[in-house]
Structures are given as structure tokens and as C-alpha cells.
Amino acid sequence: MTVNIELWATDGYMSTPDGNSIYIWGFTDTAGKKAQLPGPRIVVTQGDVVSITVHNLLPEATSLLFPGQSGVLADNGTGPHLAEPQFDGTGNLVSLTDFADYPGNPGANPTSIRYIFTAGNPGTYLYESGTNPHKQVPMGLYGAIIVRPADYDPAVPSRKTAYGENTGTEFDREYLIVVSEIDPVLHSAVEKGTDYNIREFKPRYWTMNGRCAPDTMFADGMGCLSNQPYGAMIMAEPGEKILIRYAGAGIENHPLHLHGNHTRVVAEDGRLLKNGTTDLSYKRFTILTGSGQTYDQIFSWSGLGYSQANPIPTTLPNLRNLGVGDAGWTLWSGSPYLGEKGDIPVGVTSFNEMGEYYFMLHSHEEMQITNWGEFPGGLMTMLAIFPAGSLGNVGTIE
Amino acid sequence: MTVNYNLWAKTGSISLPGAGPVPFWGFAPATEGPARLPGPLLEVPQGENVEISLTNDLASGISLVFPGQDFVPQPVKNPAGTFVSYNPETASGGTLTYSLTVSRPGIFLYESGTAPEKQIQMGLYGAMVVRPPGFDPGNPATWTAYGSGSGTDFDIEKIMVLSEVDTAMHQALASGDEPAGYKPDYFLINGRSFPDTLNPDDSGPQPYGAKVTAAPGQRVLLRIINAGFMNHNIRLQDIDARVVAGDSRPLITPVLDKSYLKHTLTIGSGQSYDILFTAPTPGKYVLYDRNLNCCVNGNNFPGGIMTLVEVP
Amino acid sequence: MAVINKRFGATDGHIKMPDGSEHYIFGWVDLTGIPESEIFSYRGKAQLLGPLLEVKVGDEVYLTLTNLGMPVRPDLDDSHTVHWHGFPNQIALYDGVPEASISVPVGRDFVYYYKPLDPGTYMYHCHFEPVEHIQMGMIGPLLVRPADYDPNNPLYKTAYGHGTGTEFDREYFVFLTELDSAAHHQVASVQEYDWTDFSPDYWLINGRSYPDTVKSAGDLPEQPFPALIKANSGEKVLLRYINLGYQQHSIEILGIPVRIVGQDAARPLGLNGEDLAYWKDCNYFAAGQTLDAIFTAPAPGTYPVFNRDCYKNTNAGVTPGGMVSEVQVFAAGTLPPQAGPGQ
Incomplete structure (x- = not known):
């Protein structure tokens, strides 16, 4: 089938947990709305013909690249043709692909452009600007594409997969985490129209799905984060297969370390790590998510079998001799056991709902888990293991 | 011999x-x-x-x-x-x-x-x-x-040596001064920054071009080796490329095929990768460093580690 | 299987760089077996790296963390934790993330319990305000032996167990970190430091920078892990690479390729048992990752080990320094059997 998507490239603001409001460029799929960070998720099925029209409301030309797709066509009014690097009249490269001009440019080129491609392979992909990408991508002109395998059927467990039946990529829940960086000096310079030197690129914030921790742990669509609609908290039950999709939209490579267990990387850049029957998947506790790359992993946590009937072999000190909620809050339940709650010191707020376990997922370049130097923040979220049967319909991507 | x-x-x-x-x-x-x-x-x-x-x-x-x-x-x-x-x-x-x-x-x-x-x-x-x-x-x-059975047969070969230049360090060392840390401002393939990478080979001090020209269907082997002091994330846009060797160890052997597809490949300093692709339909395809602050010259896009694969 | 009782103290201290500069650190000190009445004499005696935690699959490991406080910064009443980085299927209580469980205040003890499941190379570190506590030095090496490990039987002296092709004669850590001396100075002076300004001027292997890397253990008592790699020609050498810095590094041994037989404490195996081990000349890896690499010691000689990001081979801008060491290969039979990891 053909999937038609319209995106507007425009500006807006993102919020950071330390109260900063940062000017961004980005995409929205609703005319008249501000840009969101990252751009709208695009979910299609293998074999779909994907048609994406970009309307440019920015003060300079913009475009879209689709790394991992091939045979991408562009149509800026003259009919579909192979999307290619663009050169000016004197042979200078001006864009990595066909672009939409900006409103008011005396050249009067079209300010909308349509890209068409057939989603040939399932997997996780980025879309991102190919025009002044050293500026436009960090400013926020990026988003993610998920391509479902042709036989995808969420109602049939063997076909609820990342890469198709019998590829070993079945999952119960899935999460997408797009990582990037924010150098506020760049954003401020673009907002004011002043000069910025990319050689001085120095991020002060790092984002997961456009948010800095602890905002990463809020649900999708929080009103207070109107332009950052996607949460980044992972929720699972013991033994479930969790598909975690990482995409590196920034300029830097980020080593993402997930507590709780290894993950198994089953695909990179939207290509299954298999050659015929040869399986090339691998286990890691830290995935170096390179810029412009994607990593699909399967995670499962089954615990160590502790319960009141099989107690931990150590004795918990009393609350006078424990640090709990040093900053006034905790995710700790007060109990070592999944699904149980214990005592929390008076004055400490516990965000623990039903004795679930929390494990951190973060960049191990630790300055990146701060917001401009203040821990906790930045490129960090939590994985929550809830008691069996307690999670409803979370961990779905529509 | x-x-x-x-x-x-x-x-x-x-x-x-x-x-x-x-x-x-x-x-x-x-x-x-x-x-x-x-x-x-x-x-x-x-x-x-x-x-x-x-x-x-x-x-x-x-x-x-x-x-x-x-x-x-x-x-x-x-x-x-x-x-x-x-x-x-x-x-x-x-x-x-x-x-x-x-x-x-x-x-x-x-x-x-x-x-x-x-x-x-x-x-x-x-x-x-x-x-x-x-x-x-x-x-x-x-x-x-890498010899027969290594899955590395090719029609066109292009060697790409990646590196960086810190022009301030060059000026300091050429003048006998001590440099102040490493802060590169130019990013090179074969000693050239884009768009010079597109120029043909010559006999000057930067003699090696980095443009690839191949007919549709030809097998192109890119041999990328990083002589710089930082990693580079090499992306071949719109072409499915297969990594067939890392640090000159072929990934395909008679017993196991460990080659893999990748559109953006991180190459650490001192490392090499061989990637193989079949030239697609006629057009121009860009190869560049997805570390987007390395496809500039100084502060200007385009530049740096970038070149074209041209399929006429 | 054994019951292993260890006790690590958390405190502060000082380390030296080869240029004579001294740097304030937080870190660990081994209190195992120290009488209770004497533990406070270890305040201010942190070492870099922390003591090696060496255990075996199936062992019952009781690790007591004792927070001794910071004599140089008595105002700093930070708690501490132990995070066993990479422990599979961990529960929150023993995972050491204070926001998700508990931490250990000054003057208190807490016992962590582990029953290791998988052999390999891990690391441990404090997870309390980790951007500060890790850079300040609360880090250490951790290795898990396979259940059938037997140092006296060459077939069972392995990284991952009998029959896994990971036999070795000697083993060494290559534990990478960086030192941002401005940050350490600020912390020592009770000043704020903006960690996003992180800009190291020393690059360390096993807590030392060159040429201290090749000095003996006793030469730098606060930095007790030499990084000199020694072997007799023909011996198999296991290198346990750990990156617990905040940068990506590319480590090369001139003249010696290595075979990667483990990553992140997991053998490179496909789902059907495919052996995905591979050879490498230059190992590029990131913070929070580990590699197990094996090579056969070649002809006698001195083989330089260095960071191919060559600007990291300096001490505060002065060459040579930083992440540089040596593999020294001797004629067969020269060195006696290795007494323990890194020795």
C-alpha cells in the first residue's frame, strides 16, 4: 500500500528539566503546529510505498535523507526522479539531496518536496536533514522510521517480530530510543541569527527521544512537554522479550549501558545480523550507538529467584543506617522483593508503585547524564520491571 | 623476493x-x-x-x-x-x-x-x-x-585514507613551537578535504583523488583506513554496502560468513575496514562522515570527509 | 565453590602523575581482614584502581562496603554504593544505583551479595553521583573465573571454561580512564565543577600514565597496578581490556595482533553457537565496555602499547606519556609462572 505523510519543517522550543527553554528546528505532522523533537515517528510495513512530503517553513532550504533505504525518489514539481546530491550553477555542492527551498527565496524554487521510496527491509531507521546537516540535524531536523516486516501480526506471537517470522526477533513489548546532543550556543545563535562555529561544538545537554532526564521517564504526550511527545522509560515484566531500538541521531557516538541484564543485538542499521542460517547476533552490556546508526536488541530479565520464601542472604540495615532518597525522592520500594513494598524514611517521596524494580539505562560517558553539569539528567532513563501480570498495554508503538 | x-x-x-x-x-x-x-x-x-x-x-x-x-x-x-x-x-x-x-x-x-x-x-x-x-x-x-573464497572479488577498488589536520598545530610545529592541544579543523580523505576529494589524481603534494566512478553492476571495493586520531562514522548514502573485512581480516571464510550490511560504519583510529557494494542505478551517491562536524572545512559545510560515488 | 568475604572501604586519597603532580581522588581501599579497631586508619588511603575483585562462577560473594568518609573533604558527606557493572539478572537492591535502591552513608556498612553466573571481565564502581565519583576514582577491576577454572591445569586455565578456546598462561588488565586535573583540583578545593567541561589532560592505564605504567607495583603504592605486560615467547596472554573513562579509545600493540574471545563478559557466539571471535590490530571501544583478547607471545622483544589517538600519549601536553605501555617478551622459560593477574 502507499503511505502518505506530510511533514512541516518549522521551529519551536524544547524544555529541559533545569528550566531552560531551547530554540529548535524540527518537524511536525500537523499544519500550524510547532516543531517537535524528535520528528514524528513513522511506522510503515515492509513493501509499503512511502511518500513523505516536506513543507519548508524555515529560513533556509531543507531536505530529508533516508539512510538505509535505497532508490529514494524526489519530486519537487517536475516529477519523481532519483534523489541526488545537489550542486549550484558553479558546481558547488549545496545539499546532500534534493531540497525544498525556503519561503521568500528570490530563486522561487518550490518550498515543498515529496520523497518516495519502497520500504524494502524491516528495521529501525532515521530520517534526517541533508541540507546544512552540521547545523540542521543538531537543531532537531531528525526522526525515526520503523518498518514492520511484511508478515507482521501483533496478534500472533510468532509474527510479532522485528524482522519477520523465524528470525529470532519475537518481542512482547518494544521501545524506541533516539539519542542526540544539545549545544545551547548553537541553538541560541540560530535563534538570533548570529554566527556559530561548529568547531566549537560543545554539548551541555544530551537527549533521549528529545528529552533530558528525568523528563525521559515521563509518559508519552505529557502536556508540560508539548513539543517533546515521546517518553523513554522502558517497562517490562519478568521473562518478557523486550525489543529496544536505539538510533543515534546526534554527532557523537554514545555508549548506552543498560543495568539489569545484557541485551542481544539482532540488527544494525536496519539489517538483520544473519547470513542465511548463520547467526551473527551478539550480547553486550554496553552498546556504542554510533551517530547515524541504529541497533535493535532483545532484552529479557528474569531475576535471581528471590522472594520471601527464598530470601536474600543478607540482612538489610535499619533505615537509620541506610541512604534512601538522598535528594528527597526515590524509586526504591523499600523491599528487596519484586512486587513488595517496605519502609521508606519519613520525608522521602517514593515513586515506586507496586514494588517494581528500577534499573538505569544511561550513557557511560558520565558527563552526559547531567543537565549542563547537574546530575541526574541528560542521556539517562530507567528500565522498570513490574510484577508479572501487572502491566497493561504499554510498550507498543503505533 | x-x-x-x-x-x-x-x-x-x-x-x-x-x-x-x-x-x-x-x-x-x-x-x-x-x-x-x-x-x-x-x-x-x-x-x-x-x-x-x-x-x-x-x-x-x-x-x-x-x-x-x-x-x-x-x-x-x-x-x-x-x-x-x-x-x-x-x-x-x-x-x-x-x-x-x-x-x-x-x-x-x-x-x-x-x-x-x-x-x-x-x-x-x-x-x-x-x-x-x-x-x-x-x-x-x-x-x-583477500584471495579466492573470501567473497572480495571486485571490479573497482578505491583506497581511502582518513585523517585530520589541526592547522594551528601544523603552523606551531613548522615554526618550532609547542602546539596547544589537539583541535583539528580539517578532515581528509587521501589528504584532501571536499570538494578537492572529487578532483582526479595529480602529481602534486596531495596526489590521490577520492571520487569513485563505477558502471551499474560493477563490484566496488572501498578500503578505508583511519590514520587520524579520532573515530569517523563513514556513511554511504542510499547504497547497501557489505562489510567484508576489518583490520584486514576477511569476514567470509569457507566455514563461516561473518560479513554484514551497514550503512554507517564507525572506524576508530588505526583501524581499517573493507566494504563492498554493487554500483546501483546511474546517479550520484554521497559518501561522508556522519560525525557531522567532520564534513565541514573549518566552519563551512560542505567539506571535510566527503566524496561521491558516481554511476554514469 | 567458595564463600568469599571481602570488605572495601570508600574514602579519599592522592595519586601522582609522572611529572610529579599530585591529584586528589576518591577511591577504594581493601579492608578485608583488617580488625575493626583499625579500619579508620585507612581513611585517606584510597588507591587507584580499587582492589581487584576476583571470584568464580558459583562462589557466594559477600562484599561489605564501608564508608570511611573523606578526611580532605569532611564537609562532603556523600554516600557510596557498589555497582557490579554487567551483572546479569541483578536485583535492584544489589545493583548499587542509589536512586533505585539504597546507598551507604558515612560511617555505615552495607553487605552486597553476588553469586556470579557468567565468567568474564567486568568492572565495579560507585554509582552515587557517578559523574563525580567515577572520575574521582571510585572504580576497580572485576573478573569472574569459569566454574571449572584450575590454574594448575593448562586445559582449565581459561577465560571462559574448558573447551572454549580461551586458554592462557598469563593475564593482564588494560583498564582505561582519563584524569581531568582541573576537575580534581576543583573538588579538592570545595568548588563546583561543570562536568560538561570535562577535558582530560592525563590518560591512564591501570590508574597510571606512562612511564609510570611500566614501573613496578611498589613504586607507586597508591596506584598498585602496573600496566607492564610480560610473557615468555610462545605463551598465551589474556588481556582484559576495560574502559571506565568518559571517552572512546583505540588501543594498539605494535607487532602483536590480538584475538577477541569475549566482549562485555560474553563469548562472541551466535545463537546457533557460531564462533564469532575475531582478530584485531587496533581495539576501539567505549566507556562501560570490556574486551577479552588473547595473543601468543611472539619473538622476544619490546612491543609498544599505545593509544592510536596519539594526542592521548601525553601528560599535560608533554610527550611521551599517557596511555602508553609495553609488552615485554622474553625467551621461552625465562619468566617463572605468573603469581596472579597483572603480576
Whole structure:
């Protein structure tokens, strides 16, 4: 089938947990709305013909690249043709692909452009600007594409997969985490129209799905984060297969370390790590998510079998001799056991709902888990293991 | 069999888009003529003994090392036992011969083993390609990177040596001053920044072009080796490319095919990867560093590590 | 299987760089077996790296963390934790993330319990305000032996167990970190430091920078892990690479390729048992990752080990320094059997 998507490239603001409001460029799929960070998720099925029209409301030309797709066509009014690097009249490269001009440019080129491609392979992909990408991508002109395998059927467990039946990529829940960086000096310079030197690129914030921790742990669509609609908290039950999709939209490579267990990387850049029957998947506790790359992993946590009937072999000190909620809050339940709650010191707020376990997922370049130097923040979220049967319909991507 | 090379280490000057002449130190293939960035490409059959006679026209001692090759370095230490050089030094004004036997095919660097944080940055590096048994330059049917059964048959080969230039460091070292840290502002393929990467090969100090031209259906082998001091994330846009070797170890063997598809590949300093693709439908395809602050010249896009694959 | 009782103290201290500069650190000190009446004499005696935690699959490991406080910064009443980085299927209580469980205040003890499941190379570190506590030095090496490990039987002296092709004669850590001396100075001076300004000027292997890396253990008592790698020609050498810095590094041994037989404490195996081990000349890896690499010691000689990001081979801008060390290969039979990891 053909999937038609319209995106507007425009500006807006993102919020950071330390109260900063940062000017961004980005995409929205609703005319008249501000840009969101990252751009709208695009979910299609293998074999779909994907048609994406970009309307440019920015003060300079913009475009879209689709790394991992091939045979991408562009149509800026003259009919579909192979999307290619663009050169000016004197042979200078001006864009990595066909672009939409900006409103008011005396050249009067079209300010909308349509890209068409057939989603040939399932997997996780980025879309991102190919025009002044050293500026436009960090400013926020990026988003993610998920391509479902042709036989995808969420109602049939063997076909609820990342890469198709019998590829070993079945999952119960899935999460997408797009990582990037924010150098506020760049954003401020673009907002004011002043000069910025990319050689001085120095991020002060790092984002997961456009948010800095602890905002990463809020649900999708929080009103207070109107332009950052996607949460980044992972929720699972013991033994479930969790598909975690990482995409590196920034300029830097980020080593993402997930507590709780290894993950198994089953695909990179939207290509299954298999050659015929040869399986090339691998286990890691830290995935170096390179810029412009994607990593699909399967995670499962089954615990160590502790319960009141099989107690931990150590004795918990009393609350006078424990640090709990040093900053006034905790995710700790007060109990070592999944699904149980214990005592929390008076004055400490516990965000623990039903004795679930929390494990951190973060960049191990630790300055990146701060917001401009203040821990906790930045490129960090939590994985929550809830008691069996307690999670409803979370961990779905529509 | 012995293959002999003569190299002269000299000062020179390279041209980078938007910068004035930038002083560098490099290797020249002849006593007359300019030093090159990167140094002359050395192409030898596997199993040969390679003897490189190095003449040092620079002011300070230099040396040659062969990372990834089967050789026993002979480090030089000062009386306190601290490294002066990772291999014997060729003194200023002197000549010394370095030899090694190339025991496996692949793409390798040769580079200075003396104060490498300065001398490699100044340009004392080059690439060596070692051909597998049966490789006949005159017979395209024999062209493979790693021999038959390695899945590396190719029609077109392009070697890409990645590096960076910190122009302030170059100016400081050329003037005999101490540099202030490493902060590169130019990013190179084969010694050139885009758009110079698109120019054909020439006989100047940056003689190696980096544009790839291939007819539809031709098998193109890119041999990318990182001589710089930072990682680069090489992306081939809109083309499915297969990684067929890493650090000159073929990933396809008769018992196991470990090759994999990747559109954006991180290459750490000192590492090499061979990637293979079939030239698609006619068009221009861009290859660039997805570390987007490395596809600029100074502060200007486009530039840096970027080139084109042209399928006419 | 054994019951292993260890006790690590958390405190502060000082380390030296080869240029004579001294740097304030937080860190660990081994209190195992120290009488209770004497533990406070270890305040201010942190070492870099922390003591090696060496255990075996199936062992019952009781690790007591004792927070000794910071004599140089008595105002700094930070708690501490132990995070066993990479422990599979961990529960929150023993995972050491204070926001998700508990931490250990000054003057208190807490016992962590582990029953290791998988062999390999891990690391441990404090997870309390980790951007500060890790850079300040609260880090250490951790290795898990396979259940059938037997140092006296060459077939069972392995990284991952009998029959896994991971036999070795000697083993060494290559534990990478960076030192941002400005940050350490600020912390020592009770000043704020903006961690996004992180800009190291020393690059360390096993807590030392060159040429201290090749000195003996006793030469730098606060930095007790030499980084000199020694072997007799023909011996198999296991290198346990750990990156617990905040940068990506590319480590090369001139003249010696290595075979990667483990990553992140897991053998490179496909789902059908495919052996995905591979050879490498230059190992590029990131913070929070580990590699197990094996090579056969070649002809006698000195083989330089260095960071191919060559600007990291300096001490405060002065060469040589930083992440540089040596593999020294001797004629067969020269060195006696290795007494323990890194020795």
C-alpha cells in the first residue's frame, strides 16, 4: 500500500528539566503546529510505498535523507526522479539531496518536496536533514522510521517480530530510543541569527527521544512537554522479550549501558545480523550507538529467584543506617522483593508503585547524564520491571 | 623476493579549501618532487620482503612502523628507559632501511613511530596494500582483496585514507613551537578535504583523488583506513554496502560468513575496514562522515570527509 | 565453590602523575581482614584502581562496603554504593544505583551479595553521583573465573571454561580512564565543577600514565597496578581490556595482533553457537565496555602499547606519556609462572 505523510519543517522550543527553554528546528505532522523533537515517528510495513512530503517553513532550504533505504525518489514539481546530491550553477555542492527551498527565496524554487521510496527491509531507521546537516540535524531536523516486516501480526506471537517470522526477533513489548546532543550556543545563535562555529561544538545537554532526564521517564504526550511527545522509560515484566531500538541521531557516538541484564543485538542499521542460517547476533552490556546508526536488541530479565520464601542472604540495615532518597525522592520500594513494598524514611517521596524494580539505562560517558553539569539528567532513563501480570498495554508503538 | 622502495621525508605545503598553505611533513617517492599526503601508496604481493630506504630531510629524527604487520619493533629508549621511538630512528640528514615481510593481504598504514602525536599529525603516514596470491594487476578476473573464497572479488577498488589536520598545530610545529592541544579543523580523505576529494589524481603534494566512478553492476571495493586520531562514522548514502573485512581480516571464510550490511560504519583510529557494494542505478551517491562536524572545512559545510560515488 | 568475604572501604586519597603532580581522588581501599579497631586508619588511603575483585562462577560473594568518609573533604558527606557493572539478572537492591535502591552513608556498612553466573571481565564502581565519583576514582577491576577454572591445569586455565578456546598462561588488565586535573583540583578545593567541561589532560592505564605504567607495583603504592605486560615467547596472554573513562579509545600493540574471545563478559557466539571471535590490530571501544583478547607471545622483544589517538600519549601536553605501555617478551622459560593477574 502507499503511505502518505506530510511533514512541516518549522521551529519551536524544547524544555529541559533545569528550566531552560531551547530554540529548535524540527518537524511536525500537523499544519500550524510547532516543531517537535524528535520528528514524528513513522511506522510503515515492509513493501509499503512511502511518500513523505516536506513543507519548508524555515529560513533556509531543507531536505530529508533516508539512510538505509535505497532508490529514494524526489519530486519537487517536475516529477519523481532519483534523489541526488545537489550542486549550484558553479558546481558547488549545496545539499546532500534534493531540497525544498525556503519561503521568500528570490530563486522561487518550490518550498515543498515529496520523497518516495519502497520500504524494502524491516528495521529501525532515521530520517534526517541533508541540507546544512552540521547545523540542521543538531537543531532537531531528525526522526525515526520503523518498518514492520511484511508478515507482521501483533496478534500472533510468532509474527510479532522485528524482522519477520523465524528470525529470532519475537518481542512482547518494544521501545524506541533516539539519542542526540544539545549545544545551547548553537541553538541560541540560530535563534538570533548570529554566527556559530561548529568547531566549537560543545554539548551541555544530551537527549533521549528529545528529552533530558528525568523528563525521559515521563509518559508519552505529557502536556508540560508539548513539543517533546515521546517518553523513554522502558517497562517490562519478568521473562518478557523486550525489543529496544536505539538510533543515534546526534554527532557523537554514545555508549548506552543498560543495568539489569545484557541485551542481544539482532540488527544494525536496519539489517538483520544473519547470513542465511548463520547467526551473527551478539550480547553486550554496553552498546556504542554510533551517530547515524541504529541497533535493535532483545532484552529479557528474569531475576535471581528471590522472594520471601527464598530470601536474600543478607540482612538489610535499619533505615537509620541506610541512604534512601538522598535528594528527597526515590524509586526504591523499600523491599528487596519484586512486587513488595517496605519502609521508606519519613520525608522521602517514593515513586515506586507496586514494588517494581528500577534499573538505569544511561550513557557511560558520565558527563552526559547531567543537565549542563547537574546530575541526574541528560542521556539517562530507567528500565522498570513490574510484577508479572501487572502491566497493561504499554510498550507498543503505533 | 624483495621489493625495494625509497622514501624521502620532507617538509612541504598542502592546500586545504578556505585555508592558506598549510605546512606539513610527508613522504616523497623521489629525491626531487614534493612530499605527499598521504605518503606514496605502496603495493606489494603477499609474502614479499619489503625494504624501505628512508632518507630524512626533516630537522628531527623520525622512524617507520608497520601497524598490523608481522614485524618485531625495535624501540629506542633513553637512558631512563623511556621510549624515544618505537623503531630505530633515521636521524636528520641520514638514511636508514626498514624491512619487513608482508605475511597477509590487506590494507595497512606505515607511519612514524617517533613522537607520533606530532609526526603522524604532521603527515608522516601512508598506506600499503598487500595483494593476495594470484592477484594479477593486468587481469581483472584475478582481482580480489583477500584471495579466492573470501567473497572480495571486485571490479573497482578505491583506497581511502582518513585523517585530520589541526592547522594551528601544523603552523606551531613548522615554526618550532609547542602546539596547544589537539583541535583539528580539517578532515581528509587521501589528504584532501571536499570538494578537492572529487578532483582526479595529480602529481602534486596531495596526489590521490577520492571520487569513485563505477558502471551499474560493477563490484566496488572501498578500503578505508583511519590514520587520524579520532573515530569517523563513514556513511554511504542510499547504497547497501557489505562489510567484508576489518583490520584486514576477511569476514567470509569457507566455514563461516561473518560479513554484514551497514550503512554507517564507525572506524576508530588505526583501524581499517573493507566494504563492498554493487554500483546501483546511474546517479550520484554521497559518501561522508556522519560525525557531522567532520564534513565541514573549518566552519563551512560542505567539506571535510566527503566524496561521491558516481554511476554514469 | 567458595564463600568469599571481602570488605572495601570508600574514602579519599592522592595519586601522582609522572611529572610529579599530585591529584586528589576518591577511591577504594581493601579492608578485608583488617580488625575493626583499625579500619579508620585507612581513611585517606584510597588507591587507584580499587582492589581487584576476583571470584568464580558459583562462589557466594559477600562484599561489605564501608564508608570511611573523606578526611580532605569532611564537609562532603556523600554516600557510596557498589555497582557490579554487567551483572546479569541483578536485583535492584544489589545493583548499587542509589536512586533505585539504597546507598551507604558515612560511617555505615552495607553487605552486597553476588553469586556470579557468567565468567568474564567486568568492572565495579560507585554509582552515587557517578559523574563525580567515577572520575574521582571510585572504580576497580572485576573478573569472574569459569566454574571449572584450575590454574594448575593448562586445559582449565581459561577465560571462559574448558573447551572454549580461551586458554592462557598469563593475564593482564588494560583498564582505561582519563584524569581531568582541573576537575580534581576543583573538588579538592570545595568548588563546583561543570562536568560538561570535562577535558582530560592525563590518560591512564591501570590508574597510571606512562612511564609510570611500566614501573613496578611498589613504586607507586597508591596506584598498585602496573600496566607492564610480560610473557615468555610462545605463551598465551589474556588481556582484559576495560574502559571506565568518559571517552572512546583505540588501543594498539605494535607487532602483536590480538584475538577477541569475549566482549562485555560474553563469548562472541551466535545463537546457533557460531564462533564469532575475531582478530584485531587496533581495539576501539567505549566507556562501560570490556574486551577479552588473547595473543601468543611472539619473538622476544619490546612491543609498544599505545593509544592510536596519539594526542592521548601525553601528560599535560608533554610527550611521551599517557596511555602508553609495553609488552615485554622474553625467551621461552625465562619468566617463572605468573603469581596472579597483572603480576
